[in-house]
Amino acid sequence: MIGFLLRRLAPLLAVLLLALPAAAQELTALARLNAGASGVEDRAGGINVTLALSQPVPFRVFLLQDPARLVVDFREVSFQGADPLALDRSAHVTELRWGVFRPGWSRLVAELDGPFLVSSAWQETDPASVRIRLEPTDAAGLAAVAADPGRAVEGTIWDLPDPVVTATPKRRQTGEAPLVVALDPGHGGLDPGAEAAGLTEAHLMLAFARELQEVLRRGGMQVELTRTEDVFVPLETRISVARAAGADLFLSLHADALAEGEAVGATIYTLSEDASDTASRLLAERHDRADLLAGIDLDGHDDEVAGVLMDLARTETQPRADRLARALADGITAAGLKTHRRPVQAADFSVLKSPDIPSVLLEVGFMSSATDRARLMDEGWRAQMQAALLAGIRAWAEADAAEARLIRQ
Ligand SMILES: [Zn+2]
Structure with missing residues (x-):
């Protein structure tokens, strides 16, 4: 439940954190986005996301619904000097935004005009770039992924675990409920x-x-x-x-x-x-x-x-x-x-x-x-x-x- 709430709140937090002074972002950033070699483009019915970086970084990709969004989290990436409007060349991406998500983590969010699934996501290391391929789907396609816990994991979280961990320790079992x-x-x-x-x-x-x-x-x-x-x-x-x-x-x-x-x-x-x-x-x-x-x-x-x-x-x-x-x-x-x-x-x-x-x-x-x-x-x-x-x-x-x-x- 906590995870669910945080997930719903996450985009809100991302937006709030965009308001942080640019200097704060500069201080903690290690890798930088190379805007000239990056882009979000429509290809063969789907969307190709290419994010060129100054060095490889741990990252993860997942989708949120209502509204449909692609979320990419990075450890320490500076987006300074890059313009989201210039990067967004896809008719399906209605808005692109990015910024520090929480200390040590940067987040990119792309709003989509309909349901998509992540068909692949990987990182090339030389030169470094994160590449994500989105394929269009429909409500039934989304429901199929959501209904199967195994596929939901595969279909939504590709890399690092949720960086937001606020869980309290589990209470020990006392034999009163099924193990x-x-x-x-x-x-x-x-x-x-x-x-x-x-x-x-x-x-x-x-x-x-x-x-x-x-x-x-x-x-x-x-x-x-x-x-x-x-x-x-x-x-x-x-x-x-x-x-x-x-x-x-x-x-x-x-x-x-x-x-x-x-x-x-x-x-x-x-x-x-x-x-x-x-x-x-x-x-x-x-x-x-x-x-x-x-x-x-x-x-x-x-x-x-x-x-x-x-x-x-x-x-x-x-x-x-x-x-x-x-x-x-x-x-x-x-x-x-x-x-x-x-x-x-x-x-x-x-x-x-x-x-x-x-x-x-x-x-x-x-x-x-x-x-x-x-x-x-x-x-x-x-x-x-x-x-x-x-x-x-x-x-x-x-x-x-x-x-x-x-x-x-
Ligand atoms: Zn084994």
Whole structure:
């Protein structure tokens, strides 16, 4: 709800901030817009937006409706000396405006004369330019995107997460309401994850997540998936989806290939700056790299989830995540299923960085192992694993709720 309100308010804020003295913009700006090489133009029925910059910057693109608008956020871009009227050569863009959105962030807003969808958005680095392609759509096209959470994420937010973070920590679950579980099928879209024997990790984990979703729902839990089709979802967005769902726990599902060390059997990872071993460290680095290749800056996001409240939440969340990992490992072992010889490990996975949601990453198996691949393809084995995960989550949730009630008293 807060996010929704902020989103509605955002254009208003952008307009207000345009009134800031030009000098303030000059002081904080790093990259500059090269107006001569930029333009907003009608091409082949759609709109091409080209924004030439003095250097590449993190950016994100999304659409707002009522009225239809394209919004582009940049980290630190100066628009000084550029004239929106000169740049706007599109008959479909009724107004173009830009300015500092909030400290460290600049925003460009283009008002559109009808509904459009972002068909592509990327950044070229040499020379730097942000390029966005908009295709016309109709009310049905917009509704289709809005109705599907997976597509809504893909269709509206292309890059960085919302820079406006004012959330307060989530209240701990006390067992009085159904447990809300965020399942995060790893990879997707342009990032297939591990590949072996004609299979991709992205595809296997989406199928596994759908099955697990059913099992957990039948077990009385509410389940939210961070993606429901084969699309690329930035790591930060996965966290945002969990937060928006009010998740009590976050379970990222993977089946990676590991060249280093022994890699057979289920393994559960918790977050730690110090990885258990080299293999774990490389595994975490590889997962962050997919986001970096998509133009996402993973550094410095912590300062946006700032505040003492969140720091306190983080301190309380980590032991809860550690206990969740242990409970899942116990559940898997109790079901007689094979785990890695060290079933609980740690590494610096960005997707596990929710300050207030206990988050763990499960390697259901490793695609580099023929044994694990055979298990992953075996429906009966998957059903056993999913039942074991339900049992593990239940055991954790009961103990966790009991502790929360104790703390509250
Ligand atoms: Zn993976």
